[in-house]
Amino acid sequence: MREWSELFVTGREAPAAEDGENGGDERKRGFFGRLRENMTKTRQALGAELQATMFERLDDEAFERLEEALIYADVGARTTASIVERLESEAGSGALETGEDLTRRLRELLAETATVDNDTIDLRHSPAVILVVGVNGTGKTTSIGKIAWHLQRELGLSVLLGAGDTFRAAAGEQLEVWAERAGCDIVRGAEGSDPASVVFDTVEAGVARGVDVVICDTAGRLHTQQHLMQELAKVRKVIERKIPDAPHETLLTIDATTGQNGLRQAMLFRDVTDVNGIVLTKLDGTAKGGIALAIARELRLPVKLIGIGEGIEDLRPFDPDDFASAILEDDPKDSAAMPDRSREA
Amino acid sequence: MFDTLSDRLQEALGDVRSRGKLTEDDVNKAMRQVRLALLEADVNFKVVKEFTAAVRARALGAEVLESLNPGQQVVKIVSDELTQLMGGSGRDLVFARGGPTVILMAGLQGSGKTTACGKLARHLREEKSLDVAVAACDLQRPAAVDQLVKVGSQAGAAVYEQGTSRSPVDVAEWALGQAKADRRDVLIIDTAGRLHVDEALMSELSEVKKRTKPHNVLLVVDAMTGQDAVNVAEAFAGATAFDGAVLSKLDGDARGGAALSVKALTGKPILYASTGEKLDAFERFHPDRMAQRILGMGDVMTLIEKAESKMDERQAAELERKIKKNQFTLDDFLDQLKQVRSMGPLQGLLKMIPGVGQQLGGLQVDDRELDRLQAIITSMTPEERANPKIIDGSRRRRIARGSGTSVQAVSQLVKQFAQMQKMMRQLAKGQMPDLQGLAGGR
Ligand SMILES: Nc1nc2c(ncn2[C@@H]2O[C@H](COP(=O)(O)OP(=O)(O)OP(=O)(O)O)[C@@H](O)[C@H]2O)c(=O)[nH]1
Ligand SMILES: Nc1nc2c(ncn2[C@@H]2O[C@H](COP(=O)(O)OP(=O)(O)O)[C@@H](O)[C@H]2O)c(=O)[nH]1
Numbered sequence: 058m059r060e061w062s063e064l065f066v067t068g069r070e071a072p073a074a075e076d077g078e079n080g081g082d083e084r085k086r087g088f089f090g091r092l093r094e095n096m097t098k099t100r101q102a103l104g105a106e107l108q109a110t111m112f113e114r115l116d117d118e119a120f121e122r123l124e125e126a127l128i129y130a131d132v133g134a135r136t137t138a139s140i141v142e143r144l145e146s147e148a149g150s151g152a153l154e155t156g157e158d159l160t161r162r163l164r165e166l167l168a169e170t171a172t173v174d175n176d177t178i179d180l181r182h183s184p185a186v187i188l189v190v191g192v193n194g195t196g197k198t199t200s201i202g203k204i205a206w207h208l209q210r211e212l213g214l215s216v217l218l219g220a221g222d223t224f225r226a227a228a229g230e231q232l233e234v235w236a237e238r239a240g241c242d243i244v245r246g247a248e249g250s251d252p253a254s255v256v257f258d259t260v261e262a263g264v265a266r267g268v269d270v271v272i273c274d275t276a277g278r279l280h281t282q283q284h285l286m287q288e289l290a291k292v293r294k295v296i297e298r299k300i301p302d303a304p305h306e307t308l309l310t311i312d313a314t315t316g317q318n319g320l321r322q323a324m325l326f327r328d329v330t331d332v333n334g335i336v337l338t339k340l341d342g343t344a345k346g347g348i349a350l351a352i353a354r355e356l357r358l359p360v361k362l363i364g365i366g367e368g369i370e371d372l373r374p375f376d377p378d379d380f381a382s383a384i385l386e387d388d389p390k391d392s393a394a395m396p397d398r399s400r401e402a
Numbered sequence: 403m404f405d406t407l408s409d410r411l412q413e414a415l416g417d418v419r420s421r422g423k424l425t426e427d428d429v430n431k432a433m434r435q436v437r438l439a440l441l442e443a444d445v446n447f448k449v450v451k452e453f454t455a456a457v458r459a460r461a462l463g464a465e466v467l468e469s470l471n472p473g474q475q476v477v478k479i480v481s482d483e484l485t486q487l488m489g490g491s492g493r494d495l496v497f498a499r500g501g502p503t504v505i506l507m508a509g510l511q512g513s514g515k516t517t518a519c520g521k522l523a524r525h526l527r528e529e530k531s532l533d534v535a536v537a538a539c540d541l542q543r544p545a546a547v548d549q550l551v552k553v554g555s556q557a558g559a560a561v562y563e564q565g566t567s568r569s570p571v572d573v574a575e576w577a578l579g580q581a582k583a584d585r586r587d588v589l590i591i592d593t594a595g596r597l598h599v600d601e602a603l604m605s606e607l608s609e610v611k612k613r614t615k616p617h618n619v620l621l622v623v624d625a626m627t628g629q630d631a632v633n634v635a636e637a638f639a640g641a642t643a644f645d646g647a648v649l650s651k652l653d654g655d656a657r658g659g660a661a662l663s664v665k666a667l668t669g670k671p672i673l674y675a676s677t678g679e680k681l682d683a684f685e686r687f688h689p690d691r692m693a694q695r696i697l698g699m700g701d702v703m704t705l706i707e708k709a710e711s712k713m714d715e716r717q718a719a720e721l722e723r724k725i726k727k728n729q730f731t732l733d734d735f736l737d738q739l740k741q742v743r744s745m746g747p748l749q750g751l752l753k754m755i756p757g758v759g760q761q762l763g764g765l766q767v768d769d770r771e772l773d774r775l776q777a778i779i780t781s782m783t784p785e786e787r788a789n790p791k792i793i794d795g796s797r798r799r800r801i802a803r804g805s806g807t808s809v810q811a812v813s814q815l816v817k818q819f820a821q822m823q824k825m826m827r828q829l830a831k832g833q834m835p836d837l838q839g840l841a842g843g844r
């Protein structure tokens with residue numbers, strides 16, 4: 058598992074609060090409670106140990122099953138073919154001998170494919186500005202709430218949210234609830250007002266108040282809607298006018314249930330908004346989010362965060378090895394294993 | 403990379419024509435392409451396997467018809483089979499006799515339930531003059547109640563809500579009582595998004611169903627869903643025995659193979675297509691068109707219908723004559739532009755043209771772009787509009803100045819217009835148009 062301080066580069070020491078030293082018992086209990094819960098969740102979302110027996114022999118059937126597993130995980134035909142071909146040639150040259158070899162090597166290859174350079178988020182700016190973009194309903198607003206909460210809690214940073222979705226009904230109210238839960242401030246505009254001006258106001262307020270991180274929400278849009286994509290380009294320009302090298306991070310949310318269209322989403326959002334990382338949401342279901350592998354392989358865009366639930370704590374730094382194991386896991390979420398799903402009201 | 407299936411099959415079977423019959427080898431080659439196309443369209447792996455087996459059997463030994471080339475022949479078989487699988491046993495909404503008709507909406511988080519509630523409410527009011535109410539039973543997502551209040555009132559529906567302090571089951575039951583007391587024709591119940599593996603929430607949904615006895619349970623499925631669609635559909639079928647599905651976000655460029663998976667594995671029909679964020683972007687689902695779309699063959703039927711409904715016959719005949727005779731001018735183009743604008747958002751229209759949805763690439767298609775095109779064309783002389791070939795460098799500069807655009811924009815329009823003429827000629831001859839040029843080179 059990756060640590061928060063490995064994902065976010067802050068240039069400071071992580072706050073001591075995290076190890077529970079200067080909290081009381083209450084804090085300690087909270088920490089261990091969370092740790093235990095995290096571990097259940099992570100096992101859930103990222104798969105338990107892969108059985109070494111996934112492939113009993115190294116034969117045609119093993120390769121068929123392998124292909125099937127990758128297709129079912131939404132890895133896509135092309136990326137699947139490239140992985141299968143590579144393994145077949147390694148098997149052909151005698152580098153792989155047993156089913157166990159195949160399993161191990163496959164997992165390595167998947168993790169390798171998921172690993173892309175520049176997979177950290179640099180927050181060494183004041184303020185650092187993060188813009189969150191993506192297709193409708195993929196989890197932008199929720200992820201923003203979670204990120205804000207974790208940045209404050211894990212890294213002791215102050216956060217300001219900007220309600221850049223002025224289009225969808227009650228989007229501002231939704232982010233407002235998240236700001237409250239995360240315990241941070243929010244800048245809002247009227248429904249139907251210009252998103253660029255709300256974002257500008259937010260960045261300006263962030264500078265004036267001296268916060269560490271500004272995170273801006275945007276309305277969901279399909280990558281095929283050119284005028285809406287241009288609107289995003291304008292939002293970026295407006296931010297840049299206030300802080301020349303901002304936004305410092307543009308995160309694209311991809312829903313793990315998305316199929317091959319995810320690649321198009323990533324491509325077109327990258328072209329217009331310079332996306333530098335993916336938040337892969339809704340990994341708590343049975344979908345494996347394999348399209349992220351195709352995105353990593355073809356577009357060199359790394360997944361940085363994963364969403365594993367609707368609660369504020371349900372966000373994790375992405376870890377390629379865990380992800381690779383999860384893709385190969387058979388059917389991880391038999392319902393009996395579902396934890397108590399009490400969520401905040 | 404997003405070649406149409408027809409193109410691929412053309413390539414795979416290019417040399418078969420002379421033989422007059424498809425051999426086993428030909429069919430195997432073709433089936434590999436079909437399989438790939440379906441997987442890229444997110445059709446479930448298992449469905450793909452069964453489907454290609456069925457098509458294979460039919461294609462083996464099939465005569466290569468005089469009128470079709472071998473590639474088209476296979477496309478036709480695939481398309482027939484797909485249409486059959488997609489359609490059939492169609493069911494409409496069921497309406498109650500006396501008392502409100504109850505419709506329960508269910509689905510994963512973010513699939514488009516709340517929006518679909520508003521759209522369906524509007525649809526039933528406008529098309530059937532029914533008195534509709536919606537009930538806010540998503541008490542989970544922050545501000546979901548506010549969202550439905552807004553969407554519902556935009557749709558002209560009454561909104562029944564009790565905040566978030568009671569349980570969704572109680573609110574649903576209360577809303578039903580309200581709907582009866584107010585003598586509404588229809589009650590649409592919005593629910594929280596939930597994962598199909600979330601036992602607690604799935605049984606909550608069954609409970610809502612038990613208490614409100616809906617006449618219709620609709621599953622809202624995102625058209626971009628991948629292989630997981632069947633897990634979702636099967637689990638929701640188990641918990642709610644839903645009656646039909648709404649396929650959302652079809653305004654994008656997803657091929658929508660999930661539709662086929664859901665239909666094939668649960669047998670439940672797709673009833674409606676949701677095609678945008680605005681409330682009027684909602685229509686009846688057409689299985690045959692979806693089959694074409696999954697194959698990447700575009701939605702020619704819808705396009706033709708839309709065009710027909712906006713254009714009187716005389717105009718249509720005139721246009722057809724011009725296209726056939728290659729007399730389609732920029733003036734006609736301008737008329738078309740104006741008509742297109744009255745037909746709805748351009749993006750939605752363009753993606754119905756075969757292949758275009760996937761290949762829009764560099765082509766500018768947003769509605770503001772139309773204003774620009776219009777400005778450019780109106781800055782041309784009648785001569786230039788009739789014969790764009792005469793537009794040289796100095797004319798370009800003049801037109802650019804006149805329309806407040808750039809020389810590049812003018813050149814691009816002229817170039818695109820030439821390509822469009824070519825495409826129209828092909829369409830008029832009943833061929834699949836060559837869209838390579840339009841794609842702006844990728
Ligand atoms: N199970 C699960 N649900 C999630 C996750 N992330 C977000 N959601 C849910 O998905 C739905 C959509 O999330 P939002 O955060 O509103 O998505 P959005 O991208 O802001 O949506 P729009 O602004 O409407 O385009 C909500 O019901 C969220 O609770 C996740 O990791 N797991
Ligand atoms: N482009 C597009 N967006 C849609 C469509 N249906 C819903 N949406 C958007 O998808 C997001 C989630 O929709 P919502 O109705 O809130 O989903 P719910 O969580 O299932 O209730 C919102 O941003 C909607 O505006 C559609 O057909 N096309």
Ligand SMILES: [Mg+2]
Binds near residue numbers: 197
């Ligand atoms: Mg949002």
Ligand SMILES: [Mg+2]
Binds near residue numbers: 515517540543595
């Ligand atoms: Mg909703």
